Amino acid sequence: MRIHPAYLAAPLLSAGYGILRLVDGIDGSRGPGPAWTAGHLAFMGALVLFVYIFREMWLMLGRSRGATAVLVAGAAGAGLAFVQFAIDVVVGFMAADHEAMGPLFDQVQAVPGVSLLVYQAGPVLFYVAQVVLVAMLAVRRQVPVWVPALVLVQVLLPFVSLDLIPLGGLLALIAFLPLAVSDRRVPAHA
Template sequence: MNSRFAFIAAPVLVFGYGVIRILDGLDGSRGPGLAWTSGHLAFMAALVLFVHIFWQMRRMAGGNALSTVSAVAGTAGVVALLAQFGIDIAVGFLAADHAGMSVLFEQVKSVPGVPFAVYGGGPILFYLGQLALVGQLAAMRRVKAWTPVLVLADLVLPFIDKDLIPLGSLCLLVSFIPLARTAAAAPRPAAALA
């Protein structure tokens, strides 16, 4: 996969999700329907790209123990978020309206372990892994010191208000552009060249 593409496309897809989410809520509720599904699919596509991004950042950090643990944590968070968004899409297809979605979500969240693994601790690993990788690259002076600040802004803004997701994704895009350049210029491992 082209690293430059992943670093640019992931924030753009998150931006698309955020905008679609806002548009979906203009009638006072979100989902079910085309906007709900398409927005979630956009975010899921971004998550798949983040797996590549995490392992690329690990390589850029030299593949040390900290970067490996961070990439593993980030990838585990991606898996949890993919499960969460997959559940969201399934609930959207199964429910006739927003009230029906709420009932189905309560049933899913009543399954032991699901609230923590899919809606709590699991997804947090995505954010922690991402921030740890970017922070390590900044500490190694492989990216500018402001890069982790913008990544942190992207991670924090949706916790303030989910309607800030598009703004956060723009912060992420600005922070990822130099990473895309660095990743594209970095030599590939010998196994990748074979």
């Protein structure tokens, strides 16, 4: 049995982002500054690892059409979320203080399609793909049934409050443990 570190690192980086976000907000505002930048970079790293994880789950699912569609949607969503976080980092570097960030974000979001693709609908694909891929694995009995339930909870927590992101990262870590320590039997035709 081998440890697959991406399944552990992605949730830990997500939790790290959430913790740094809380630290950044102690003074009553978020960004710009070291905690803002470090937190965003941590989540960008998590997004890259999640694309790898999606690919691994796709392989476990035998590269089926359904799994392929979810992989593509999830990777696109992760890519769009990555762009959002990259914009946040650049705005953080460009702005002298928190108040100066608002007009810069307004300029970016004024570009047609950016608000919808980068800040709204696009990243949702990333979160939906997480749930769907682990649900597909559970249907095939490749992970316990509690895994998709836990992933669903961790995906929904930030919609309740962004301050719950660290808890979501911890739940994702627990949910991905069976995948992190599994033999990940890939179908022979893969």
